Amino acid sequence: MNAEGRGRLDRMPQWQALARHREELGEVHLRELFAADPRRGERYGVRVGDLYLDYSRNLVTDETLRLLRELAEAAGVARLREAMFRGERINTTEDRAVLHTALRAPRDAVVEVDAGDGEGGENVVPAVHAVLDRMSAFAEAVRAGKWAGHTGLPIRSVVNIGIGGSDLGPAMAYEALRAYTDRELDVRFVSNVDGADLHEALQGLDPARTLFVVASKTFTTIETITNATSARDWLLAGLGAGREAVAKHFVALSTNAEAVAEFGIDTTNMFEFWDWVGGRYSYDSAIGLSLMIAIGPDRFREMLDGFRTVDEHFRTAPPEENAPLLLGLLGVWYGGFFGAQSHAVLPYSHYLSKFTAYLQQLDMESNGKSVDRQGEPVSWQTGPVVWGTPGTNGQHAYFQLLHQGTRLIPADLIGFARPVAGLEPALAAQHDLLMANLFAQGQALAFGKTEEEVRAEGVAEEQVPHRTFRGNRPTTTILASELTPSVLGQLVALYEHKVFVQGAVWDIDSFDQWGVELGKVLAKRIEPALTEGAEVEGLDTSTAALVARYRSLRGRD
Numbered sequence: 408m409n410a411e412g413r414g415r416l417d418r419m420p421q422w423q424a425l426a427r428h429r430e431e432l433g434e435v436h437l438r439e440l441f442a443a444d445p446r447r448g449e450r451y452g453v454r455v456g457d458l459y460l461d462y463s464r465n466l467v468t469d470e471t472l473r474l475l476r477e478l479a480e481a482a483g484v485a486r487l488r489e490a491m492f493r494g495e496r497i498n499t500t501e502d503r504a505v506l507h508t509a510l511r512a513p514r515d516a517v518v519e520v521d522a523g524d525g526e527g528g529e530n531v532v533p534a535v536h537a538v539l540d541r542m543s544a545f546a547e548a549v550r551a552g553k554w555a556g557h558t559g560l561p562i563r564s565v566v567n568i569g570i571g572g573s574d575l576g577p578a579m580a581y582e583a584l585r586a587y588t589d590r591e592l593d594v595r596f597v598s599n600v601d602g603a604d605l606h607e608a609l610q611g612l613d614p615a616r617t618l619f620v621v622a623s624k625t626f627t628t629i630e631t632i633t634n635a636t637s638a639r640d641w642l643l644a645g646l647g648a649g650r651e652a653v654a655k656h657f658v659a660l661s662t663n664a665e666a667v668a669e670f671g672i673d674t675t676n677m678f679e680f681w682d683w684v685g686g687r688y689s690y691d692s693a694i695g696l697s698l699m700i701a702i703g704p705d706r707f708r709e710m711l712d713g714f715r716t717v718d719e720h721f722r723t724a725p726p727e728e729n730a731p732l733l734l735g736l737l738g739v740w741y742g743g744f745f746g747a748q749s750h751a752v753l754p755y756s757h758y759l760s761k762f763t764a765y766l767q768q769l770d771m772e773s774n775g776k777s778v779d780r781q782g783e784p785v786s787w788q789t790g791p792v793v794w795g796t797p798g799t800n801g802q803h804a805y806f807q808l809l810h811q812g813t814r815l816i817p818a819d820l821i822g823f824a825r826p827v828a829g830l831e832p833a834l835a836a837q838h839d840l841l842m843a844n845l846f847a848q849g850q851a852l853a854f855g856k857t858e859e860e861v862r863a864e865g866v867a868e869e870q871v872p873h874r875t876f877r878g879n880r881p882t883t884t885i886l887a888s889e890l891t892p893s894v895l896g897q898l899v900a901l902y903e904h905k906v907f908v909q910g911a912v913w914d915i916d917s918f919d920q921w922g923v924e925l926g927k928v929l930a931k932r933i934e935p936a937l938t939e940g941a942e943v944e945g946l947d948t949s950t951a952a953l954v955a956r957y958r959s960l961r962g963r964d
């Protein structure tokens with residue numbers, strides 16, 4: 408039994424019941440499931456906020472869904488969910504609360520964080536809104552051209568420097584909400600320690616009119632600090648000014664005031680957040696400042712309202728209608744009982760071009776774990792490989808494998824009834840064709856094309872196997888009216904809570920990320936070997952040979 412009072416997943420009777428049920432289902436085809444229930448398409452739908460989820464094309468029956476809900480109950484998903492919303496320290500390996508939901512709580516809400524001392528916790532909501540208010544005032548000043556740089560010229564370009572959760576969220580949302588951005592302001596994102604990233608981002612920028620937003624929860628991340636230092640050098644050289652110019656051109660988004668001050672950024676220009684906000688759950692905190700500057704505080708708050716709609720749904724909707732619970736359990740089903748290794752997220756929206764990359768961190772950094780909360784190795788599959796790009800581009804690249812390959816790859820198809828506001832009428836008219844493709848793909852993946860259907864088209868016999876589509880490839884369709892700030896918030900919260908549900912069932916800590924540490928430490932050890940030819944103790948022969956070849960190619964040896 409663990410802290411939640413549950414046993415190991417693979418020994419739970421509910422898990423074993425699902426295994427038996429899977430055997431009974433055998434190779435059942437979606438064609439049969441639809442034929443057996445003429446109302447399946449409507450029945451297997453759930454609504455949350457402005458989102459409608461059609462999950463009818465999944466390899467499930469009423470019995471499967473019932474057994475999955477029983478598993479969730481026995482696994483203590485609801486208990487852990489309450490513990491999260493109540494501010495308990497559910498991130499046990501880092502001994503932290505997990506309270507990103509407090510970032511979108513209304514002003515009058517009370518959310519107390521467990522201080523870990525057994526005493527009643529502090530209400531974090533006033534601090535959340537104080538920072539939001541400061542961000543709003545700052546964003547308004549920049550947008551109105553009232554925030555002047557060192558030479559007195561108004562800021563017109565914003566460069567966000569951050570990586571991982573301090574980049575992917577705001578960069579994704581900036582693309583998603585492009586139609587809502589102030590087109591007069593140039594907002595760019597730099598993340599990679601490859602100097603080419605900053606080099607390209609700085610092209611055409613005037614230092615006198617450029618603001619750098621250094622986003623780093625820890626303010627120790629080597630990529631971010633390296634890029635921020637180079638950006639500071641570029642700024643001061645361009646302005647021909649001393650360190651005093653930094654105050655007007657650099658702001659920091661961080662939990663680490665000391666390191667911010669050490670870097671030379673005035674801490675009055677620091678927007679804070681807290682250790683109970685995980686990096687990949689942080690873009691609705693101060694980490695969203697560049698986004699807020701781009702879309703304005705009102706739109707940012709609409710986005711937060713969207714997040715909150717799904718938070719409330721997740722907390723209160725009954726299991727049968729609980730969208731994040733359902734999405735999470737479908738993933739548990741495919742990973743646990745179909746051996747599915749990956750999960751495709753395919754948004755039929757050009758504006759969501761970075762959405763799947765964002766979800767990669769959210770999902771894979773959260774649930775890419777192989778020991779349970781007790782530190783015991785798991786015998787069940789945990790987080791899948793998440794991948795995908797916007798439709799229809801993917802159709803002309805990897806959909807062949809989705810349709811006729813040997814692997815089962817569950818996919819989410821995301822689409823919108825209306826094109827984003829502001830498109831020229833002729834371009835908005837293309838939207839029906841875009842959505843026809845989404846609907847067609849879901850249909851083709853589920854129902855395929857039988858040999859008989861192929862033959863009936865007069866296809867030569869030897870061609871028939873090549874032109875047959877087995878179908879039975881599961882998809883969930885998420886349909887919303889339009890990609891607004893609120894709808895984006897709803898979508899992100901839906902996936903946040905889906906990931907939560909899966910981590911809870913799999914009994915893993917979804918909120919730590921120890922797996923990224925080793926590479927960071929080794930890179931720090933190897934760098935002096937590359938630059939100075941320093942001896943690095945204990946290098947394996949492969950790395951040592953590569954280092955030697957690198958140095959020789961650089962003409963250093």
Ligand SMILES: O=P(O)(O)OC[C@H]1O[C@](O)(CO)[C@@H](O)[C@@H]1O
Nearest residue numbers: 570571572573623624625628686
């Ligand atoms: O915001 P920071 O502290 O610079 O960290 C950036 C990213 O690095 C990680 O810690 C590990 O990649 C992520 O979880 C985080 O989002």
